[in-house]
Amino acid sequence: SVRENLKHSTTCVINIKQHSVSQLIGGCANNNNINGLVLNINTSLDGPFSLDILTDNIFYLDIRNLQAIPVNITATKNIPNLRTLAIGLQGNFSITNSSFFYYFLRIEKINIYNTMLQSIPSLSHLHTLTYLGIQNSVFLNSPNTQIEEEFVGGLYQLKYLQISNPSPPISSISDLALRGLSSLATLMLDYNNIHSVSENLLQYSHQLNSLSLCHNNITYLHFRTFQQLPFLTWIDMTDNPFNCSCDLQWMYTA
Numbered sequence: 001s002v003r004e005n006l007k008h009s010t011t012c013v014i015n016i017k018q019h020s021v022s023q024l025i026g027g028c029a030n031n032n033n034i035n036g037l038v039l040n041i042n043t044s045l046d047g048p049f050s051l052d053i054l055t056d057n058i059f060y061l062d063i064r065n066l067q068a069i070p071v072n073i074t075a076t077k078n079i080p081n082l083r084t085l086a087i088g089l090q091g092n093f094s095i096t097n098s099s100f101f102y103y104f105l106r107i108e109k110i111n112i113y114n115t116m117l118q119s120i121p122s123l124s125h126l127h128t129l130t131y132l133g134i135q136n137s138v139f140l141n142s143p144n145t146q147i148e149e150e151f152v153g154g155l156y157q158l159k160y161l162q163i164s165n166p167s168p169p170i171s172s173i174s175d176l177a178l179r180g181l182s183s184l185a186t187l188m189l190d191y192n193n194i195h196s197v198s199e200n201l202l203q204y205s206h207q208l209n210s211l212s213l214c215h216n217n218i219t220y221l222h223f224r225t226f227q228q229l230p231f232l233t234w235i236d237m238t239d240n241p242f243n244c245s246c247d248l249q250w251m252y253t254a
Contacts (some may be wrong), residue, residue, distance in 0.1 A: 063087050211236070
C-alpha cells in the first residue's frame with residue numbers, strides 16, 4: 001500500500017505484503033514527483049530483491065525488513081543519483097554482490113544496520129560521502145576483520161565514520177586506513193576487538209573532535225597518536241584492558 005499522495009509528495013512509502021512487488025515499486029519510482037522511497041518488507045520475496053526497477057530520480061532509499069525475513073538485495077546501477085541509503089533492521093538482509101556500492105557516485109550518507117555483508121566494502125571511490133555508519137552487521141567472509149585503505153581511504157569529505165559491534169569484530173586497522181580523511185570529525189570504533197592503534201592512524205584527521213574506542217582489547221596507546229589534533233575534545237576508551245605501566249603515564253597527566 002502506498003501511504004503518500006504521489007502527486008504532491010516527494011517520498012513514497014510502500015508496505016510490501018505480497019510476493020510480486022516489481023509493478024508496485026516500479027510505478028512509484030517512475031513517478032517524476034517521487035525522489036524518496038521507503039520500503040517496508042512484510043513478506044517473503046521470490047528470489048533476490050533487485051533494485052533495477054528503480055530509476056535515477058530516486059535520491060533517498062530506506063529499506064526496512066520488518067519481519068526478519070531473508071532478503072538478498074541486488075542491482076543498483078539504475079540509481080546513480082542516490083544521496084542517502086539506509087538498509088537493515090532485523091538481521092536478514094544480505095548484500096553479497098561486491099559491486100553493490102559501485103554506482104553510488106553521488107552518495108552522501110550510508111547507514112547500514114543489522115545487515116549481512118559479503119565483506120568490508122570498498123568505498124574509497126565514493127568521494128561525495130560525508131556519513132558512514134555500519135552497526136550490528138555481519139561480514140560473511142571475513143574471519144579476521146581488518147580495516148584497510150580500500151575501505152574509506154581518500155574520502156576527504158567524510159565527517160562521520162562508525163563501525164560498531166560487527167561480527168566478526170574489527171581486529172586491526174592499517175596505518176593508512178584513514179588516509180586522506182581530512183574532514184573527519186567523529187570516529188566510532190566501539191565494541192570491536194582492536195588490540196593496538198598505530199601512532200600514525202590519525203595523522204590525516206586534523207579536524208577530529210570525537211573518538212570512541214571503548215569496548216575493545218587495547219592494552220597500550222602511544223602519546224603521539226593524539227598529537228596534532230587541536231579539535232579533539234571527547235575520547236571514550238572505557239572497557240579496554242590497558243597495562244598499567246609508566247608508558248601510559250601520559251594518559252593520567254594529559
